Amino acid sequence: HQTSKQSESLQRCYYLLNQTSRSFAAVIKELHPEIKDVVTLFYLVLRALDTIEDDMTIDPSIKVPLLREFVDKLNEKAWTFNGNGPDEKDRIVLVEFDQILTEYHKLKPEYQDIIKDITKKMGNGMADYILDDNFNLNGVETIADFDLYCHYVAGLVGEGLTKLMVLAKFSDNSLAEDGFKRSNSMGLFLQKTNIIRDYHEDLEDGRSFWPKEVWSKYTDSLPSFHKDTSPESEFQGLSCLNELVLNSLGHVKEVLEYLSLVKDPSSFNFCAIPQVMAIATLATVYNNPKVFHSVVKIRKGTTCDLILRSRTLPGVISIFREYIQVINHKSNVKDPNYLKIGIKCGEIEQFI
Numbered sequence: 299h300q301t302s303k304q305s306e307s308l309q310r311c312y313y314l315l316n317q318t319s320r321s322f323a324a325v326i327k328e329l330h331p332e333i334k335d336v337v338t339l340f341y342l343v344l345r346a347l348d349t350i351e352d353d354m355t356i357d358p359s360i361k362v363p364l365l366r367e368f369v370d371k372l373n374e375k376a377w378t379f380n381g382n383g384p385d386e387k388d389r390i391v392l393v394e395f396d397q398i399l400t401e402y403h404k405l406k407p408e409y410q411d412i413i414k415d416i417t418k419k420m421g422n423g424m425a426d427y428i429l430d431d432n433f434n435l436n437g438v439e440t441i442a443d444f445d446l447y448c449h450y451v452a453g454l455v456g457e458g459l460t461k462l463m464v465l466a467k468f469s470d471n472s473l474a475e476d477g478f479k480r481s482n483s484m485g486l487f488l489q490k491t492n493i494i495r496d497y498h499e500d501l502e503d504g505r506s507f508w509p510k511e512v513w514s515k516y517t518d519s520l521p522s523f524h525k526d527t528s529p530e531s532e533f534q535g536l537s538c539l540n541e542l543v544l545n546s547l548g549h550v551k552e553v554l555e556y557l558s559l560v561k562d563p564s565s566f567n568f569c570a571i572p573q574v575m576a577i578a579t580l581a582t583v584y585n586n587p588k589v590f591h592s593v594v595k596i597r598k599g600t601t602c603d604l605i606l607r608s609r610t611l612p613g614v615i616s617i618f619r620e621y622i623q624v625i626n627h628k629s630n631v632k633d634p635n636y637l638k639i640g641i642k643c644g645e646i647e648q649f650i
């Protein structure tokens with residue numbers, strides 16, 4: 299008879315999930331049993347790939363081929379990697395990658411194929427955007443680069459999740475019939491919010507994903523927003539930050555359209571909660587000079603309130619409306635993008 303007890307390796311995978319992402323672990327565990335395991339493995343495989351990308355102690359000449367070939371490890375039975383620096387925060391998912399492989403090989407072939415396809419594209423995309431130690435090679439230069447990099451590391455996750463949910467019959471086929479435009483926006487909204495929020499932390503790690511096409515309008519050197527605390531430099535930094543928030547708001551319409559098409563309640567919560575955290579984070583970082591000196595996070599109490607209110611689409615929409623208002627009211631009339639941000643907020647209010 300079928301025992302309900304999870305295998306040792308599956309239990310270990312849930313341990314690895316909890317160790318590497320409190321926020322996503324909480325929402326993934328909410329999912330229906332039919333897709334909870336495959337989404338957990340999808341997360342762990344991509345987090346392992348990202349742990350290679352994020353590790354600045356791995357030389358680019360090693361890292362680039364490792365990223366491009368990572369997808370081939372999914373054909374192995376027990377591959378592991380111990381080459382991360384000692385301080386790399388999620389190194390455990392690579393050290394214990396054999397546990398993930400054991401469970402990955404038990405998945406239905408069509409689930410394995412979705413994970414493999416996304417992993418291959420993401421690994422090559424990350425490799426295309428590797429910086430060497432003095433910010434050269436092909437960093438994120440233009441706004442098109444910004445969108446493409448975020449497509450590789452987050453938009454593709456949305457695409458893969460949509461394919462998994464449609465295959466498992468937890469979402470309308472219509473989510474997979476827009477060329478994954480809305481799925482892409484789900485990832486870009488989250489990733490762009492993180493990139494804006496992580497300005498200081500990323501520069502400390504020796505990297506940045508803020509597009510040069512934007513920041514070069516406000517400074518000759520991106521670290522100046524942190525180093526130069528003069529009012530003039532702070533004003534330039536805030537104008538740059540606010541322009542990136544404006545760019546991120548361009549995804550809100552498609553995010554809300556996507557959420558309106560997710561029918562299964564557990565899948566809705568899984569999709570809605572990260573987006574609601576993101577709009578709250580965007581409103582908090584908007585016009586906020588603390589971003590240049592620390593990672594600005596939303597308060598714990600706010601998080602609990604947001605989770606409770608985002609169980610239904612009207613609840614999610616009311617949260618977005620509220621934070622769009624916050625951004626509008628925080629706007630500085632001297633900000634070069636003052637009018638554009640007012641228009642964008644107005645457009646979103648019309649739409650919702």
Ligand SMILES: O=C(O)CO[C@@H](C(=O)O)[C@@H](OCCCCCc1ccc2ccccc2c1)C(=O)NCCCCCc1ccc2ccccc2c1
Binds near residue numbers: 341344568
């Ligand atoms: O190192 C870190 O802790 C942060 O790394 C960031 C970075 O390095 O840029 C960065 O790493 C990106 C590369 C690995 C992606 C791993 C991932 C994340 C969330 C998932 C959720 C469900 C299933 C699979 C998932 C896979 C990162 O984690 N950014 C957070 C935003 C990515 C959101 C992905 C995403 C996209 C669409 C979604 C739609 C619905 C629900 C969740 C969604 C989640």
Ligand SMILES: [Mg+2]
Binds near residue numbers: 348349352
């Ligand atoms: Mg990362």
Ligand SMILES: [Mg+2]
Binds near residue numbers: 351352
């Ligand atoms: Mg990364």
